[in-house]
Amino acid sequence: MSFDSLGLNADILRAVTEQGYSEPTPVQRQAIPVVLAGRDLMASAQTGTGKTAGFTLPLLQKLSSSDTNPKGRRPVRALILTPTRELAAQVAENVRDYSKYLNIRSLVVFGGVSINPQMMKLRSGVDVLIATPGRLLDLEHQNAVDLSQVEILVLDEADRMLDMGFIHDIRRVLAKLPAKRQNLLFSATFSDEIRGLASKLLHNPEEVSVARRNTASEQIAQHVHFVDKKRKRELLSFLIGRDNWQQVLVFTRTKHGANHLTEQLSKDGITAAAIHGNKSQGARTRALSDFKEGKIRVLVATDIAARGIDISELPHVVNYELPNVPEDYVHRIGRTGRAAATGEALSLVCVDEHKLLRDIERLLKREIPRIAVDGYEPDPTIKAEPIINGRQQRGGGGRGAPQGNRGGGQGNSRGGERSNASGERSQSTGQRRPSAGAGRGAKPEGAGGAARNKTRQRRSNPA
Ligand code: AMP
Numbered sequence: 010m011s012f013d014s015l016g017l018n019a020d021i022l023r024a025v026t027e028q029g030y031s032e033p034t035p036v037q038r039q040a041i042p043v044v045l046a047g048r049d050l051m052a053s054a055q056t057g058t059g060k061t062a063g064f065t066l067p068l069l070q071k072l073s074s075s076d077t078n079p080k081g082r083r084p085v086r087a088l089i090l091t092p093t094r095e096l097a098a099q100v101a102e103n104v105r106d107y108s109k110y111l112n113i114r115s116l117v118v119f120g121g122v123s124i125n126p127q128m129m130k131l132r133s134g135v136d137v138l139i140a141t142p143g144r145l146l147d148l149e150h151q152n153a154v155d156l157s158q159v160e161i162l163v164l165d166e167a168d169r170m171l172d173m174g175f176i177h178d179i180r181r182v183l184a185k186l187p188a189k190r191q192n193l194l195f196s197a198t199f200s201d202e203i204r205g206l207a208s209k210l211l212h213n214p215e216e217v218s219v220a221r222r223n224t225a226s227e228q229i230a231q232h233v234h235f236v237d238k239k240r241k242r243e244l245l246s247f248l249i250g251r252d253n254w255q256q257v258l259v260f261t262r263t264k265h266g267a268n269h270l271t272e273q274l275s276k277d278g279i280t281a282a283a284i285h286g287n288k289s290q291g292a293r294t295r296a297l298s299d300f301k302e303g304k305i306r307v308l309v310a311t312d313i314a315a316r317g318i319d320i321s322e323l324p325h326v327v328n329y330e331l332p333n334v335p336e337d338y339v340h341r342i343g344r345t346g347r348a349a350a351t352g353e354a355l356s357l358v359c360v361d362e363h364k365l366l367r368d369i370e371r372l373l374k375r376e377i378p379r380i381a382v383d384g385y386e387p388d389p390t391i392k393a394e395p396i397i398n399g400r401q402q403r404g405g406g407g408r409g410a411p412q413g414n415r416g417g418g419q420g421n422s423r424g425g426e427r428s429n430a431s432g433e434r435s436q437s438t439g440q441r442r443p444s445a446g447a448g449r450g451a452k453p454e455g456a457g458g459a460a461r462n463k464t465r466q467r468r469s470n471p472a
Contacts (some may be wrong), residue, residue, distance in 0.1 A: 010032055011032055011033075012025050015042060016041070016042065016045055016070075017041070017066055021073075021107060023110055024106060024108070025062070025066065028106060034062075036058045036059055036217065036219045039217040040054075040060075040063040040217050041063060043215040043217065044064060044068060044071070044191070045067045048213070049193070049212050049213065050192075050214055050215050051194050051207050051214040052064075052194065052196075052216075052217040053198075053199055054219045055166075055197035055339070055340065056166070056340070056343055057344075058219050061103045061165075064089075064163050064165075064195065065100070065103055065104055068161050068193075069108050069113060069137075071160075071161065071191075072087060072111075072113055073113060083114065083134030083136060084134075084155050084157070084159075085136070085154060085155065086137070086158060086159060086160045087138070087159065087160065087162075087163070088163070090140055090141070090142055090145070090164050090165065090170070090182065091140070091165045091166060092165075092172075092173050092175065093141065094121060094290060095297065095315070097118075097140065097141050100117075101115060101116075104137055108137070113137060114134060115136065115139065116130050116135040116137075117139040118140045118144050118145060118148060119140065119141040119290070120141060121289065122290045122291070124144070124153075127148065127153070128151065128153040131154050132153070142170070142178035142181075145182060149182075149185055156185040157185070158187070159186045159187060160191060162183075162190055162192050164195065164196075167195060167196040167207075168197055168198045168200065171200075192211050192212070194206075194207055194211060194214075197336070230353045231342060231377045231378070232353070232355050232356070232377065232378055232379070233356045233378070233379050233380070234356070234380055234382070234385070235358050235359070235381065235387045236357050236358070237359060237386075237387050238361065241329060241357045242270060243385075245274070245329065250279075254306065255303065255324075256300065256320070256325065257307045257308070257324075257327055258307075258310060258325070258344050258345070259281075259307055259310070260310055260341050261309060261330050264287050267284070267285050267309045267310065267311055270283075271283040271307075271309045279307055280306050281306065282295075282296035282299060282305050283309045283310070284296045284309070285311040285313075286313060296308060300320070301320055312332055312337045312340070312341065315340075320344070323345045324352050325345065325353055325354075325355070326342055326345045326354045328342075328358075330362070331356060331358060331365040331366060333365065335369045335371070336372065338356075339372070341354070355380075359387065
């Protein structure tokens with residue numbers, strides 16, 4: 010199926026072609042005709058599925074095909090609410106790209122930056138406003154924005170908005186909108202709370218659902234590496250150096266953890282920056298653009314800060330710590346392998362996290378393949394291994410939980426599985442190797458020790 014058959018006008022198709030999209034994604038195929046028909050929509054789709062174009066393209070077409078008010082101030086006709094500043098900025102960039110050949114003005118507003126320039130721009134008239142709820146309400150209270158003419162409302166990542174406690178803000182925004190309007194709700198998950206919101210917000214909605222990325226995408230190679238908590242940083246630095254990873258998004262659970270890891274990586278000679286809620290908006294934007302431009306190799310992020318980050322062809326995502334909420338794992342790994350690209354998601358799991366891993370694997374309904382680099386194994390006295398379907402998982406050698414280093418003889422890749430972390434590469438990247446810890450024999454020692462440092466794959470027990 011091509012974009013031409015979806016009923017979009019030539020100006021929009023031209024912009025889409027310039028983006029390099031050859032055919033619509035499943036959510037676009039389903040959502041675009043519904044939105045063009047003027048129906049309310051409830052879509053189950055997460056970031057990475059192409060959902061933004063799924064609502065933006067038909068929204069732009071609808072705005073451009075009906076009359077704008079040429080006289081006086083242009084009222085906001087479409088309002089897109091997002092939970093985070095990063096997602097707002099990302100959506101706004103998409104809107105700008107897709108409306109390149111249309112006479113449509115768009116603006117993004119979010120907190121953490123000065124409100125005055127936003128007020129000035131609103132004064133000169135905006136057709137499509139992309140906003141986070143808090144700043145939108147601030148602007149509204151100051152009479153800087155008129156929401157009484159909104160024709161289309163989009164709630165993007167509605168589940169996140171509720172998770173982040175925006176429900177009251179959303180209600181306040183809804184109260185400012187005209188009763189007659191088209192409503193589009195996008196959410197990765199559909200909890201009772203979301204359904205409750207949807208039932209109040211949407212009128213006779215069309216439901217669209219695309220397969221979750223975790224079940225649909227074979228483009229993301231997922232792996233787990235069991236490792237002692239204290240040695241995670243060392244292993245991460247080692248993998249980045251050994252495999253010459255140039256762009257890695259690393260997730261930590263806490264803001265403090267993100268800062269600390271960033272400092273440690275910098276000491277290892279790896280350029281890194283942290284992005285989280287305690288950073289100023291300017292610092293967040295700078296870190297993200299430095300990362301996108303390749304000025305820094307590692308971006309260390311907390312879950313919330315990373316929402317909406319869209320980096321084309323991001324090859325590596327590392328869960329330095331597993332998230333407490335299993336769904337966040339899916340969101341995290343969705344940063345890689347997006348659209349047509351492939352990627353790898355590696356989770357560094359210590360013994361405290363086995364329960365979290367189990368919860369994630371239950372959600373995925375499958376075991377994530379294990380890999381191990383010799384010398385970076387969990388404490389051999391620790392027996393715990395994830396139990397899936399009530400059964401203890403066994404390593405490739407039928408020995409159960411990962412043991413301490415068993416010597417160089419097991420250094421070769423096993424099992425038929427693809428892994429970016431495996432292979433023969435041993436190039437020196439000029440960065441410091443991790444130092445050898447006390448009492449560990451087969452530690453990575455730089456390029457010369459590469460034969461012993463190959464990733465060993467454990468085949469999970471398929472039976
Ligand atoms: P989204 O889910 O909206 O965050 O989009 C994920 C990524 O897919 C973005 O980088 C888009 O630019 C890209 N994308 C959206 N639609 C298409 C398409 N039809 N073909 C290829 N890439 C797309």
